[in-house]
Amino acid sequence: MRVVAGLTLREMLRRRTTLALLLTALAFVALSGWAFHALVSSYGPGGEAQLFSSEQLVFVMLVFSGILALTASFLSAAAVAPELESGVALSLLARPMTRLRYVFGKWLGLAVLVGSFSLLTGGLEFVTVFWAVGYAPPHPVYALLALTAEALLLMTLALLCSTRLSTITSAISSMVLFFLAWMAGMAGTLGHTLHNVTLQRIGEVSQLLLPTDGLWQAAQYYLEPPTVLALLRSLGAQGLNPFVSLAPQPFAFYVWAALWLLAMVLLAVWSMQRREL
């Protein structure tokens, strides 16, 4: 498992994937830092700037969530399928190594890379925003953990797909599912605000099937200042905003997300064990 994880990480380094991710992170942080700085120039350092900063940060992190999803999907889809298609896996899997260890090794290597990218870029973004406008979200660590968990879930889904499908099909399939879950999640949020049970059910079921949007909503909640949340709650239907989560996710949801991830890893192992080379 250690050997496969090491090879996965080394491949990312040698193929300059890590360098590309680093440059992406720096570009993302620099651009958003510049935008936040421009915001202070327009509003001055008062409470209004803080309010706009908080909402702009939620939007920036939404974009980052999309970047993370793309990164996790494509890196993971390219980890197993090309080895199976090219024949590299033939000589590796003929060694005294179970397929369980092969899948776990791949997962571990990818998780280290995706997790580091998420935590470092997100952390750097928060630091930059604080430096530019003096604003910090109420729960930055929880928000980052939720975003990282979202990326790990999607990464695991793409890994499962890549044990059976080609690289591009695996990456696209997991991205499509990610966006579908996001749309269904938004429908659920609207359902709660408008007291529409059908829309609420769509959101709940989608969170069970693919908990990525539920985790994004958790991150969103931890990013919003309590004053904004209180204001929107008091407005009711008039404060309709699908980009805001008014309540934290229940603990049971996190347990479900963890079980979902474990189930996907085990499915990937089972799929590889059944796979004929």
Place this chain on the structure above:
Amino acid sequence: MAEELRDRATEDPAIHTEGLSKRYGHKEALSDLTMTVPRGEVFGFLGPNGAGKTTAVKLLLGLARPTSGEGLVLGEPLGDVAARRRIGYLPELFRYQDWLSAEEVLAAHGALLHLPRAEQRAQTAAALETVGLADRARDRVGTFSKGMQQRLGLAVALLGAPEIVILDEPTSALDPVGRHDVRMIIRTLQARGATVFLNSHLLSEVEQVCTRVAVLDHGCVIAQGSLQDLLAATGARIEAAGVTSDLLADLCHFGDLRLRGEELEVEGIRRADVPELVAALCAAGARVYSVEIRRATLEERFLDLLGGH
């Protein structure tokens, strides 16, 4: 089940299979493969393209699951993870991580074999030397030609001093020098007591190094045994004086006899019957000066076998 198979397999062979079959959808890739490869032999697994040779190799290594049948490799059931430590394998579709150097590929395989670091380094250097890649040890595999990648694959198969080395078309990308080197490596492996399972459709290659062979066609074994038996004598040319037409008629049960001057051509005689024929000639008063047994080449025998199916 493996215990029963062990009991049936005589003298702890390197490979023993019984009724091994593999079906992909409606296509029967391998049918009822029953064979025994004794330890220390260089075993040639012959067959035309698409005969099922690579499928059989994948079943032996546990890379694919048989539809029916069973087998043992080094006394363990097919696909046994621990037994793989004692098996070296060069796949037909050899590809190694092109972003690694040759020695890094070998180091990764050494780590998967749980070789201690010092042993890993020593075996890596020795394997690269054996396959003629010592001076390219630190070059990226992506810069290697196809032939060099096949040499690298051979080095990977030699790591860990395996008891059995399975080579699937090991010379498909090699030039004549490379093919000669592979023959030398196979002989060295045989000299240290390893079993070599050589999967090939290059008959001359098999003829030069193998002691036993099995011939596969359309997923079925159509012949197997020692190379000597497979290439049994098919004729003899005897230089003899005093052979009369009456004597020829008396000896016709040995085969198709034709006399041209003092040269007697015998077609279809078994090798074991030649001394008896010579004795009969001498007993009848003929004077025998020389006897030359004619053998079929592997190619002739192979085409003959395939023609019959």
